[in-house]
Amino acid sequence: MWSRLQKLRRNGVLTINNRNANYILRYNDRKKYPLVDDKLKTKQLAIEHDVSVPGLLTHLDSESAAKDITKVLDPFPDFVVKPAQGAGGDGILVIQASHNGRYIKTSGQAVTAKEMEHHCSNILAGLFSLGGHRDVILVEERIRPSHVFDQIAYQGVPDVRVIVFCGFPVMAMLRLPTRQSQGKANLHQGAIGAGLDISTGHTLQGVWFNEITLSHPDTGNQLSGLPMPFWDDILDLSARCYEMTDLGYLGVDIVIDDTRGPLMLELNARPGLNIQIANQAGLLSRLKDIEDNFIYAKNRKIPEPADRIDYARNRFAAPQVANLETGAA
């Protein structure tokens, strides 16, 4: 047990207590939390800052509106219903089609109009919101996922999680829904996280429930070595979220729409730590690198987004990349 502790320390693994005490509490101003906890605010802010986001179809904030939800939803063939202040992907309903007053989820299951009304009233009552406060329903355009991940994604929409520290994209992973996660890209619910090489955007090995996995449990396809499309755009989008929110320690979730390319889906002021397993690398050493070279440096100045991306790509390249490429060849 002690030797494992030593190894974890040597690998610079960031832990919950350390993340909370030295990063979230220090770099994330609590006043700014509503910007990321309320997805409606995030969306409005993103549009102001020219950060691409999925289109907002409508939003509802009253019980009476929920009663007429079917009417409100009528004009849209497919859409996503989500609580503005939901956490961990809870309460999100992705509808791919509506048919005879029934809504078809991406899993193929049908949702009746009554069930939809009930779900919406639960959202409004704050069942899914962090503090149990009253909430707002967002109805968003559904993402049409790019087909590049068809081999390694099971239903749902894969997304990219980038940890952005003071504007530097320090670590990233691709989150792939599984049968167990019921199409959701949330690691706690059983989605797979595949590490992404910051330098090249190639996938590395995956993590599934804290364990390393080399292939997707549902499709059986190999996870590593795939090039991530739009990698430059993804890095640019996530790096700019720092200027947008002014939050120092940020998780940026990005999806790739078949027609619109990378879109910023949501932000997280308390991003999880399993990304380290997927990347087989500790976050702490990378965060300290940034702190030593920029935050505690003599002339404390955060460089422009493009320079930050260059720095991160040079500095945080995955060591195994060379091996993987020769292995693929």
Add this chain to the structure above:
Amino acid sequence: MSNRYHLHILVAILMTLGVALTYYQHTALGVPLTPDSKEEIWTVEANLVFDARNRPAKLSMYLPEFKERFQSLHERFVSDGYGMKVEQEDDNRLVTWSIRKPEGRQSLYYTVSLAKMTDARKLKKPGATYTQKNQFSTPIEELAAESLTAEIRSKTADIHTFVTMAIRTLADSDNNNAQLLLDKAVSATARASVLVRLLSHAHIPAEIIHTLPLKQGVNIEPKIWLRCYNGEQWLYFDIGTGDEGLPEDMLPWWKGDGPVFTANGVRNPELSFSISKDVLNSMQLADMRLRGRPSLFSEFSLSGLPVQTQIVYQTLLTVPLGVLVILVLRSFVGLVTFGTFTPVLIALAFRETQLLWGIFLFTLITSIGLLVRFYLEQLRLLLVPRMAVILTVVVVCMGVISILGHKLGMERGLSIALFPMVILTMAIERMSIIWEERGAAEAIKTGIGSLIAASITYAVINIPLFEHWMFAFPGITLILLALMLMIGRYSGYRLSELSRFKALGK
């Protein structure tokens, strides 16, 4: 960085304050460290009876002084209809009762409860001064004393041996000088008084002291002791054997060769001492001591509150301890529980139900609540009404369990009423959401985590020693506060993370 020093200084201040306060309470005020340490407490009753002669009567009696060895906790005079005053007369404390026209058999009482003094409170006795008042009356006696003194001095080295030798020589019936000095002295008091005069002759300050042996019983006889001042402290000598040292259970009552009481205008006065012993919880004793000595502490102490409120605080003050346990479990171990402090409240309920019953009842109620919750899911109720329904169902369930338990003769079933039902309702709601969103395994894991946390918390706060410390020493709470502040900046690993990140530990 200044933030860091700020925290360290705050922690240091709280720690020092807490430790100092606890130390002071323990040493100076005698608050015991263990809850069940018992101390003896004696109640001495002096009963003065006499026949009144229908004319003015005046009675005085010496009272013990509590300057060393013992401490009076409570003194009481029972003397209805009598004028009474307590005053200092030379070396003694004296009570005087007086009445104009008493009739028939009269009875006066003086009772005192006393306990051994705590070390820190032993006062320094003012030194005795040698006085010339105790002189032999005739030249022959002077001469005999002179030669006795010389004889004893030649055989002894210091005051200790001198006094012992003097007592033994005086008791020697073959010693002519001794017999001459003891000529008319028959009673023990008279013999002691000759001894005092002899020692005075040798320039040793000495006096007679009457003591009461503290043993349970009635008609306890006072015993005479001799004490001499050696310049630093009083040395006590057994007047019969000459042995030095006063036994622990001897209560000094009065000094000098006078009788313990004098009575004027009455017939057949009689004084009897009776003694009873109580074994008192040290905590109660510390309280009684405090009450006898008003201080900031006795005024502003929890034990000054009404008993009912005290019991409430005895429980409430264990909450910080329970919270600390949860803090450790979450920050260092990484246990997942429903709500941050829910386990503390469950643990408080366990105190009433006992552990196994508590776990059983908690599981039962939560399971019933979950079933109801799953059923309600079909009805599609709004959140707040749904919670209200579950809360009501929980209360009804608790009632039913109590009734069934009572009918089946399982009185433990009654204690379920102490479960925090609102907390239970929240736990049920949270659990059902986790159940739906994350699956049954996750929900049950969190439920078991909460039960484990509650059980550990219960085990800690239910230790009588801890409960006693939290209640008796407010300083401990400050120490806990300091510990919590320190944990607040802990940024190291959690035990659970060792397994979570095992894939990275290569």
